[in-house]
Amino acid sequence: MNIKMQKLLPITAAAMLFATMATGAVADEVVKIGHVAPLTGQIAHLGKDNENGARLAVEEINKKGLVIGGQKVTLQLDAQDDAADPRTATQVAQKLVDDKVVAVVGHLNSGTTIPASKIYSDAGIVQISPSATNPQYTLQGFKTTFRVVATDAQQGPALANYAAKELKLKKVAIVDDATAYGQGLANEFEKTAKSLGMTVLSHDATNDKAVDFRAILTKIKGEHPDAIMYGGMDATGGPFAKQAKQLGISAKILAGDGVCTDQLSTLAGDATDNVVCSEAGRSLEKMGAKGSEFEAKYQKRFGVPIQIYAPFTYDAVYIIVDAMKRANSTDPAKILAAMPSTNYNGVIGNVQFDEHGDLKHGVISLYDYKGGKKTLLSEVNM
Known part of the structure; x- marks a missing residue:
């Protein structure tokens, strides 16, 4: 390097600093929001659907511009794969804490959401599950646990009530997959079924x-x-329903939101025509103009149809940002303090939380399949 260049460098640096001070330009604060779902394995299509919803929200918010406490904020989605495995879920949760996320949207399954919740609680980080329905998740005494869907204590009874009162069914056999979700839902269904005779x-x-x-x-x-x-x-x-039909079983197949997807017709073939299933939230078609607008944006951005809970992860990100705005801070503790007073009108409807972090106004939607297409039967307000 020649002597002239050496002399110029300090002057150039000083000039740049002066220019920055004169224009008031300050680098954006990057704020990380975690998202966790299975991105590998049998239900990766559901996990990717959830991640897509959260990503769409982050991209929209960044495009509009976000200012918190006078500082321009850029959101970054820290997306992780828990492979629907409880052990992996806790490892991923610790990684997100170490990454210094301010809040987490996830996990997808109850069996991963529940063990991960202690790690987020210990770190004082808000966790909003868009799809975990086991009641135990929000009944552990943690202040950090929230969800934007109804619970199996509502979903199981709604399904049993429909079976008994609308379908007039008298005898039922129950099978569960021994996970926190599957077993929990089956048990809630069984209790109500017995109480209905x-x-x-x-x-x-x-x-x-x-x-x-x-x-x-x-x-x-x-x-x-x-x-x-x-x-x-x-x-x-899907295989369960398909094999039941192959064996000549004519009994209705009843299932919860884990089964109640557009993918089911691919997995079960024409056996879907014998399925009645529930979702722990409002159907997309009942979300009105906001639902239609979200669906169009989602399909334009990702080129695939919505599976189930993408609108719920989308709203969960906006709910976190709403808490940031009300707290006027990106500090996780202040975001957490603002969460209980949430009153947010999103794609999925009005979101307010009770003392446990559950929705005050949950909805259960019931569906069947006609020609392989999922069709809304009824909606139950809880």
Whole structure:
């Protein structure tokens, strides 16, 4: 380097500093929001759907511009894969804490959301699950746990009530996948079914990796049920329904939101025509103009249809940002302090939380399938 260049460098640096001070230009504060869902494995399509909803919100907010406490803020989605595995979920949760996220949207499954919740609680970080329905998640005494869907304590009874009162079913066999979600939903369904006078013929357990259900289904066929309630996800629920039909079982297949996806028709074929399922939230078609607008934006951005809970992750990001605005801070502790007073009108409707972090006004939607297409039957306000 020549002497002239050496002399110029300090002057240039000083000039740049002066210019920055004169224009008031300050680098944006980068604020990380975590998102966790299974991005690999059998239900990766559901996890990616959730991530897409959160990503769409982050991109929109950044495009509009966000200022908190007089500082321009750029959001960054810290997206992680828990593979629907509880052990991986806790490792990923610790990674997000170490990454210094200010809040987390996730996890997708109850079986991952619940063990991860202690790590977020210990760190004082808001966790909003868009899809975990096991009641235990928000009943642990943590101040950090919130969700934007109804619970299985509402979903199970809604499904049982529909089976007993609308379908007039008398005898039911129950099978669950032994996860926190599948087992929890099946148990809630069973309690209500019995209280309504339905006969529960049997309650069997499988696992969330099973692909062959013929032994359980053959046993159940001999019990002659009017319906079989399956607690699990679509990756196993699809083959379950398909094999039931192959075995000549005419009983209705009842299931919760884990099964109740557009993907089910691919997994179960024409056996979907015998399925009645529930979702722990308002249907997209009942979300009105906001739902239609969201659907159009989502499909334009990602080129695929919505599975289930993308609108819920989208709103969860906006709810976190709403808390930031009300707190006028990106400090996780101040965001957490603002969360209980949330009163946000989003795509999924009005969101207010009770003392546990559950929705004050939950909705259960019930569906069947006509020609492989998921069709809304009714909506139950909780």
